[in-house]
Amino acid sequence: MNTEHVDIGLARFSDWAFTSSVVVLVAAMVLLAVELAYSRGRKVESAELVGAATAATFGNGAATAATFGNGATVGADSATPGVVAAEPKRPLDERVGTAGLALVYIGIGFLLACIVLRGLATTRVPWGNMYEFINLTCFSGLIAAAVMLRRPQYRALWVFVLVPVLILLTVSGRWLYTNAAPVMPALQSYWLPIHVSVVSLGSGVFLVAGVASILFLLKMSPLGRPDTEGALARIVARLPDAQTLDRIAYRTTIFAFPVFGFGVIFGAIWAEEAWGRYWGWDPKETVSFIAWVIYAAYLHARSTAGWRDKKAAWINVVGFVAMVFNLFFINLVTVGLHSYAGVG
Amino acid sequence: MRRLFAYARNTWRTLTSMGTALVLLFLLALGAIPGALLPQRSLNEFKVEQYIAEHPTIGPWLDRLQAFAVFSSFWFTAIYVLLFISLVGCLTPRLIEHARSLRATPVAAPRNLSRLPKHHTAEVCGGADAVAAVVSDHLRGWRRTARKDGEITEISAEKGYLREFGNIVFHFSLLGLLVAVAAGKLFGYEGNVIVIADSGPGFCSASPAAFDSFRAGNTVDGTSLYPICLRVNDFHAHYLPSGQATSFSADIDYQAGSDLNTDSWRPYRLKVNEPLRVGGDRVYLQGHGYAPTFTVTFPDRQTRTQTLQFRPEDQITLLSSGAMRFDPPGGSYPDPDERRKNQIAIEGLFAPTEQLEGTLLSSSFPALNNPAVAVDIYKGDNGLDTGRPQSLFSLDPKLIDQKRLTKKARVNLRAGQETRLDDGTVVRFDGAVPFINVQVSHDPAQVWVLVFALTMMAGLLVSLVVRRRRVWVRLTPAGPGTVSVELGGLARTDNSGWGDEFDRLTRRLLADVPGAPAVSGEKVT
Numbered sequence: 043m044n045t046e047h048v049d050i051g052l053a054r055f056s057d058w059a060f061t062s063s064v065v066v067l068v069a070a071m072v073l074l075a076v077e078l079a080y081s082r083g084r085k086v087e088s089a090e091l092v093g094a095a096t097a098a099t100f101g102n103g104a105a106t107a108a109t110f111g112n113g114a115t116v117g118a119d120s121a122t123p124g125v126v127a128a129e130p131k132r133p134l135d136e137r138v139g140t141a142g143l144a145l146v147y148i149g150i151g152f153l154l155a156c157i158v159l160r161g162l163a164t165t166r167v168p169w170g171n172m173y174e175f176i177n178l179t180c181f182s183g184l185i186a187a188a189v190m191l192r193r194p195q196y197r198a199l200w201v202f203v204l205v206p207v208l209i210l211l212t213v214s215g216r217w218l219y220t221n222a223a224p225v226m227p228a229l230q231s232y233w234l235p236i237h238v239s240v241v242s243l244g245s246g247v248f249l250v251a252g253v254a255s256i257l258f259l260l261k262m263s264p265l266g267r268p269d270t271e272g273a274l275a276r277i278v279a280r281l282p283d284a285q286t287l288d289r290i291a292y293r294t295t296i297f298a299f300p301v302f303g304f305g306v307i308f309g310a311i312w313a314e315e316a317w318g319r320y321w322g323w324d325p326k327e328t329v330s331f332i333a334w335v336i337y338a339a340y341l342h343a344r345s346t347a348g349w350r351d352k353k354a355a356w357i358n359v360v361g362f363v364a365m366v367f368n369l370f371f372i373n374l375v376t377v378g379l380h381s382y383a384g385v386g
Numbered sequence: 387m388r389r390l391f392a393y394a395r396n397t398w399r400t401l402t403s404m405g406t407a408l409v410l411l412f413l414l415a416l417g418a419i420p421g422a423l424l425p426q427r428s429l430n431e432f433k434v435e436q437y438i439a440e441h442p443t444i445g446p447w448l449d450r451l452q453a454f455a456v457f458s459s460f461w462f463t464a465i466y467v468l469l470f471i472s473l474v475g476c477l478t479p480r481l482i483e484h485a486r487s488l489r490a491t492p493v494a495a496p497r498n499l500s501r502l503p504k505h506h507t508a509e510v511c512g513g514a515d516a517v518a519a520v521v522s523d524h525l526r527g528w529r530r531t532a533r534k535d536g537e538i539t540e541i542s543a544e545k546g547y548l549r550e551f552g553n554i555v556f557h558f559s560l561l562g563l564l565v566a567v568a569a570g571k572l573f574g575y576e577g578n579v580i581v582i583a584d585s586g587p588g589f590c591s592a593s594p595a596a597f598d599s600f601r602a603g604n605t606v607d608g609t610s611l612y613p614i615c616l617r618v619n620d621f622h623a624h625y626l627p628s629g630q631a632t633s634f635s636a637d638i639d640y641q642a643g644s645d646l647n648t649d650s651w652r653p654y655r656l657k658v659n660e661p662l663r664v665g666g667d668r669v670y671l672q673g674h675g676y677a678p679t680f681t682v683t684f685p686d687r688q689t690r691t692q693t694l695q696f697r698p699e700d701q702i703t704l705l706s707s708g709a710m711r712f713d714p715p716g717g718s719y720p721d722p723d724e725r726r727k728n729q730i731a732i733e734g735l736f737a738p739t740e741q742l743e744g745t746l747l748s749s750s751f752p753a754l755n756n757p758a759v760a761v762d763i764y765k766g767d768n769g770l771d772t773g774r775p776q777s778l779f780s781l782d783p784k785l786i787d788q789k790r791l792t793k794k795a796r797v798n799l800r801a802g803q804e805t806r807l808d809d810g811t812v813v814r815f816d817g818a819v820p821f822i823n824v825q826v827s828h829d830p831a832q833v834w835v836l837v838f839a840l841t842m843m844a845g846l847l848v849s850l851v852v853r854r855r856r857v858w859v860r861l862t863p864a865g866p867g868t869v870s871v872e873l874g875g876l877a878r879t880d881n882s883g884w885g886d887e888f889d890r891l892t893r894r895l896l897a898d899v900p901g902a903p904a905v906s907g908e909k910v911t
Binding site: 223228230296299303307314315316317318320321323324328331332335338342343345346349372378 | 404405407408411412414415418419421422423426428429456457567576626628630631632633634657658659660661668670672825827829832835836839840843846847850879883
């Protein structure tokens with residue numbers, strides 16, 4: 043290991059923070075999954091208390107999704123005036139869920155510590171290789187989720203955000219781990235902090251959008267019908283209604299789309315400086331272009347009659363697949379100018 | 387004739403419809419995929435040939451379908467041309483419509499406001515005109531108009547015109563972007579050349595012949611390249627113990643434009659990420675390697691020395707391969723045929739830091755710590771006079787097969803070591819100097835690409851942030867001193883969150899109206 047340019051102590055603390063983050067997030071996911079799997083009874087009970095109007099919107103995704111724009115249905119069970127339920131002692135599953143959420147925030151904190159300590163250890167921005175880039179992308183995704191899912195009734199969605207994030211973190215820590223080191227000359231530019239951070243912010247937020255669209259499709263599928271039996275259907279029934287999921291997907295996408303677009307443009311400006319041309323259809327550039335076109339198609343589909351619901355959601359999922367493909371296949375399998383990422 | 391017209395009109399309508407645009411967007415994304423997965427001629431010709439050789443059945447077919455040059459292929463061009471026609475056809479009417487709407491007054495209120503998805507009613511104190519003034523005041527920033535119909539006052543207000551403006555700017559910027567990229571491809575050129583870092587003659591970008599490789603747009607005939615001359619004094623590379631590079635820089639002198647008349651040189655430190663920008667052109671440091679120096683002492687004791695670049699075979703350790711050809715000095719052999727039998731050729735490997743396994747040479751580090759070569763030395767016709775093009779980095783195998791060139795020795799040499807052939811010729815390896823790979827690029831339109839990319843993003847941001855909203859307020863006198871207020875709203879685009887937004891708007895509009903009850907009217911969900 044190289045000791046001249048790197049503070050080994052800090053680098054080691056960064057690695058510990060990474061491990062802690064993964065452990066804490068796994069624990070959080072388990073707790074949240076427990077809540078998701080065992081809390082059906084209570085939910086139905088409280089829905090009955092509130093009354094028929096809410097029950098009709100709840101779990102009946104197909105009907106509500108047709109009337110977009112009615113944000114007021116969301117959380118109607120707590121906002122409907124006139125019904126004041128006595129505050130019961132919080133049931134066990136809810137306490138488990140809250141504890142899980144607290145662990146999520148602690149995990150995010152550890153991940154932040156991991157990233158910051160890497161930066162301090164190497165005295166450069168901590169996104170100079172695949173390991174660091176994936177950590178930052180996961181961090182962006184978690185922050186985006188923390189913002190979008192801040193209402194208590196969205197807590198159930200955290201499990202589905204944590205699954206891809208933990209897969210990414212596992213891959214990054216297990217197979218793509220790179221010792222703290224200075225970056226190669228091609229990366230020594232003020233564009234490294236700008237381009238990579240913007241791209242990973244966009245990617246992280248797209249991850250949340252992709253998860254929301256997948257859940258939306260689940261909700262719209264036969265599994266989402268209220269009369270469907272089975273464990274999976276019960277879990278699907280616990281999710282927020284289809285319209286909410288769709289709104290989360292849309293809001294995150296319209297945030298991430300320009301961010302990612304700027305990331306690509308910053309990359310092009312950097313490429314002009316480093317590689318001698320602003321655009322050269324390098325595999326990474328090509329797949330970024332593909333992903334951006336797919337998300338553009340998503341936004342167009344959203345305003346086209348007949349494409350609005352399921353088809354648009356499918357497009358969003360395809361966009362998510364393109365982003366994952368761009369992250370792994372292009373950096374790890376094909377050889378291009380972006381293949382420096384400390385792998386191989 | 388009429389049927390033809392109808393057919394053309396229907397085709398146009400289909401082409402410019404959103405559904406078609408969506409399909410074309412998909413085709414564009416789909417069509418680009420082989421560009422990422424298959425080797426591309428523009429990036430690596432060698433890999434394309436290798437792919438075709440490895441896939442004898444499918445390879446030639448892919449080649450015929452231009453799958454190795456996706457982004458200049460007929461079908462990819464067709465997709466994006468159709469997409470842009472569709473874009474123009476879709477956006478031009480919207481542009482006209484938008485220009486009209488800028489002058490239009492907001493539309494009159496629908497008869498029954500309670501039919502709108504969001505509406506609200508209240509009874510307030512005051513005269514209809516006074517309440518109308520307060521409400522209208524609160525709608526500052528909206529385009530608004532008041533209509534009076536007898537006793538009833540109606541206010542129509544609309545905002546968010548910028549959304550469509552941003553949308554149109556975004557799409558037309560895309561068109562501008564395409565034109566700028568195309569212009570750059572037509573009028574631009576780029577060339578690569580290897581320059582040895584020995585303060586030597588360097589090179590001048592006066593003609594395409596000065597470059598080792600040159601790619602130019604269709605309008606470039608090579609007669610009016612911007613003249614830049616440069617020579618490389620030194621090249622520095624720093625490496626971590628792992629062999630990973632941490633910095634490359636080349637000290638160069640250059641002259642451009644009027645400097646050429648006065649023969650004045652300007653110094654510059656060329657680095658990765660810090661190209662030299664001069665006269666609208668850019669000079670890049672794109673790669674580096676080593677050029678070994680050999681001295682051949684012919685039997686008549688005359689010497690010839692050459693320094694020539696070897697091709698890096700391993701990018702990490704810079705183990706390189708190459709070849710050199712030496713002609714005996716003029717006059718040693720009066721007969722040209724005799725002279726051709728006594729030419730010397732060297733072919734083999736160069737390692738900047740020697741690592742030997744037996745006699746097998748490899749390199750353990752990319753820096754010039756302990757240079758060594760492992761070379762075959764040939765004597766005979768090295769092909770300099772054949773007139774046939776040869777690789778710079780390898781000898782023509784035909785000459786060896788035909789026994790015109792025969793191997794005389796296979797040796798490992800360190801810097802300063804020499805070997806003697808049986809005829810008395812001495813071949814000495816003197817050492818090596820670095821060379822750099824310089825790229826000169828010219829793209830007069832790239833600044834426009836940036837401008838259009840930025841207007842595109844600005845348009846996109848505006849179209850995503852601004853929301854189109856309409857509200858109507860109907861004030862009907864309901865008795866002495868009271869007015870019945872009916873409000874209705876419509877989210878014309880992006881209606882997520884419109885419910886809360888309308889409630890907030892209602893509260894704000896009625897905030898200063900005396901006697902307005904707190905907003906609690908029926909909320910339609």
